[in-house]
Amino acid sequence: MDNTKIAETANRIFTEYLKENKCRRTPERFAILNAIYSINGCFEIEELLKHLEQKEKFRVSRATVYNTVTLLINANLVVHHQFGSVSKYEKCYGSAKTHTICTKCGKVSEVGNLDLTETIASNIKKFHLTHHSLYLYGLCSKCHQTLKRRKARMIKKDIK
Numbered sequence: 001m002d003n004t005k006i007a008e009t010a011n012r013i014f015t016e017y018l019k020e021n022k023c024r025r026t027p028e029r030f031a032i033l034n035a036i037y038s039i040n041g042c043f044e045i046e047e048l049l050k051h052l053e054q055k056e057k058f059r060v061s062r063a064t065v066y067n068t069v070t071l072l073i074n075a076n077l078v079v080h081h082q083f084g085s086v087s088k089y090e091k092c093y094g095s096a097k098t099h100t101i102c103t104k105c106g107k108v109s110e111v112g113n114l115d116l117t118e119t120i121a122s123n124i125k126k127f128h129l130t131h132h133s134l135y136l137y138g139l140c141s142k143c144h145q146t147l148k149r150r151k152a153r154m155i156k157k158d159i160k
Contacts (some may be wrong), residue, residue: 007037010077010093017075031058032068036078041110042088042099045069079133083108092133099133102140104147111136 013157014033035052036043045065052058052065052096072078079092081099084106098111102121139147 002134003037006093010091012016012095014072014075014077016075017071023071026078027060028060029068029071030065031056032060032065033072033077036069036089037091039091042081042108044086044088048089080160081133098136100136100138100140102143103137104139104143107142108141109140 010033011030014030015025017023020028022034031052032048035048035056035058038055039048039051045062049060049062049065054061069078072090073080077091077093079090081088082088083099083101086106086108100109100111101107141142
């Protein structure tokens with residue numbers, strides 16, 4: 001599914017969610033949804049606010065953004081990630097995400113879809129999978145190289 005169709009479907013799902021839960025369908029809420037679905041990858045609330053102001057030329061309060069993001073999470077259109085002490089959010093309709101997280105420096109990278117959805121879904125009975133995220137923990141290349149150099153220096157000291 002292309003990005004335009006994903007955004008249109010997300011808009012329809014959100015409209016239905018708001019109707020079912022007797023919430024108002026405001027331009028601000030849909031501007032936030034559309035901004036989120038135009039961002040690639042994870043974002044923090046501050047980045048979303050900046051994106052809305054600078055790229056969308058749309059001013060909205062921080063409280064409205066937080067409240068709308070909560071509604072979007074409840075509607076299964078946005079997922080909340082907690083990477084250590086950092087809260088990040090990401091669109092989740094029409095995509096499956098895999099992240100690598102460095103246990104040394106905390107760097108988070110998106111690997112993309114490892115196409116595990118069908119494998120996971122086929123192994124889970126009586127469960128309707130809407131989306132998933134996979135977190136892989138280890139060392140980023142920079143931290144791994146630093147650790148290798150440190151070990152090499154320790155070995156040289158032991159030999160002397």
